Amino acid sequence: MKSYRIATIPGDGIGKEVVPAGQEVLEALAAQTGRFTFEFENFVWGGDYYREHGVMMPADGLDAIRYKDAILFGSAGDPAIPDHITLWGLRLKICQGFDQYANVRPTRILPGIDGPLKRCGPADLDWVIVRENSEGEYSGVGGRAHQGHPIEVATDVSIMTRAGVERILRFAFRLAASRPRKRLTVITKSNAQRHAMVMWDEIALEISKEFPDVTWDKELVDAATARMVNRPATLDTIVATNLHADILSDLAAALAGSLGIAPTANLDPERRYPSMFEPIHGSAFDIMGMGLANPIGTFWSVVMMLEHLGEMDAARAVMAAIEHVTANPATHTGDLGGTATTRQVTDAVCAFLAAYSAQAPQVA
Ligand code: NAD
Ligand code: MN
Numbered sequence: 001m002k003s004y005r006i007a008t009i010p011g012d013g014i015g016k017e018v019v020p021a022g023q024e025v026l027e028a029l030a031a032q033t034g035r036f037t038f039e040f041e042n043f044v045w046g047g048d049y050y051r052e053h054g055v056m057m058p059a060d061g062l063d064a065i066r067y068k069d070a071i072l073f074g075s076a077g078d079p080a081i082p083d084h085i086t087l088w089g090l091r092l093k094i095c096q097g098f099d100q101y102a103n104v105r106p107t108r109i110l111p112g113i114d115g116p117l118k119r120c121g122p123a124d125l126d127w128v129i130v131r132e133n134s135e136g137e138y139s140g141v142g143g144r145a146h147q148g149h150p151i152e153v154a155t156d157v158s159i160m161t162r163a164g165v166e167r168i169l170r171f172a173f174r175l176a177a178s179r180p181r182k183r184l185t186v187i188t189k190s191n192a193q194r195h196a197m198v199m200w201d202e203i204a205l206e207i208s209k210e211f212p213d214v215t216w217d218k219e220l221v222d223a224a225t226a227r228m229v230n231r232p233a234t235l236d237t238i239v240a241t242n243l244h245a246d247i248l249s250d251l252a253a254a255l256a257g258s259l260g261i262a263p264t265a266n267l268d269p270e271r272r273y274p275s276m277f278e279p280i281h282g283s284a285f286d287i288m289g290m291g292l293a294n295p296i297g298t299f300w301s302v303v304m305m306l307e308h309l310g311e312m313d314a315a316r317a318v319m320a321a322i323e324h325v326t327a328n329p330a331t332h333t334g335d336l337g338g339t340a341t342t343r344q345v346t347d348a349v350c351a352f353l354a355a356y357s358a359q360a361p362q363v364a
Contacts (some may be wrong), residue, residue, distance in 0.1 A: 002335020014293035015074020047078030056089030073278035098273035100266035103131035112327035115257035131245030160196035172239035187240035260294030262299035
């Protein structure tokens with residue numbers, strides 16, 4: 001029987017609540033299908049580790065997870081530690097260390113959830129945002145001089161490489177080609193950012209020639225925010241730089257109903273390293289430790305993990321469980337206007353999975 005080695009890294013805040021919930025769902029799934037098992041190893045890295053050791057994860061931490069089949073991540077962010085330390089010390093260390101250059105963020109309005117864009121057009125909202133995840137504005141290049149003096153200076157330099165831009169655009173065109181509408185919008189800002197973004201545009205045109213069946217257009221990032229609200233049905237697959245897509249995907253999550261639902265995959269498409277799956281939300285300081293976090297974003301991330309592992313039937317089963325549970329207002333958490341707890345949502349998903357595999361032998 002196939003056994004998948006999964007590293008779980010809950011991190012901080014509600015990450016410590018939603019990642020164990022995600023593990024429970026995977027365990028329930030494995031028990032029901034009987035076709036594969038998961039071998040979990042948990043890594044207690046993050047803010048608490050930092051308080052004890054002065055770093056978010058050990059220096060050789062990547063070696064401990066390098067040979068896993070996938071990583072399930074929660075959140076990095078602690079009320080008592082500056083955000084740039086928690087982010088760079090853990091999440092970006094893994095994304096960049098494993099060259100997970102494609103960040104993929106699907107957006108759909110799930111049954112039972114009232115997002116601002118519900119019934120926005122002839123078809124239901126169905127977007128995938130592809131975020132460049134290895135360079136650009138978050139390359140970490142820059143510095144500070146004259147600190148504390150009136151002439152203090154600071155720079156964050158955005159780095160775009162031809163290889164980096166080619167690979168993310170090619171990934172996005174390929175993804176668009178695999179989806180029913182075969183439509184890609186390339187987000188840019190080449191009117192104001194007149195070097196790297198102009199190269200980005202040029203490379204988009206070059207790569208588009210490899211995908212003649214994909215209909216594509218270009219949109220400036222500011223105009224894209226308005227288009228997402230006013231003409232959402234004109235969008236399908238969207239590709240943008242690290243910073244631009246970071247912002248657009250939070251907007252997309254809010255338009256679909258809540259940050260608590262949205263998943264993301266940090267992929268190494270070449271599979272040289274493990275890919276990492278996580279909800280897009282952060283540590284949620286206001287509700288952490290209370291058992292009130294919505295685990296759906298993590299469960300949907302688990303769906304993406306199963307798809308990456310090639311377990312398509314299992315992925316469909318978990319997605320069906322998620323949609324069954326969101327359709328019922330009694331299992332809505334506070335972010336969706338309900339009163340359900342993380343425990344109740346998790347139990348409902350696991351219960352559905354047990355019944356689903358009983359009725360649907362293709363999953364068993
Ligand atoms: P956040 O996502 O933690 O919270 C924003 C708001 O959404 C809060 O009101 C929170 O309660 C709510 N929310 C988020 N997820 C929820 C869920 N699953 N269920 C119910 N409600 C939910 O964003 P923030 O407040 O900007 O950041 C808090 C900390 O998290 C910061 O330290 C930040 O750096 C970190 N962060 C980490 C990641 C990551 O690791 N990928 C992402 C975003 C923020
Ligand atoms: Mn973000």
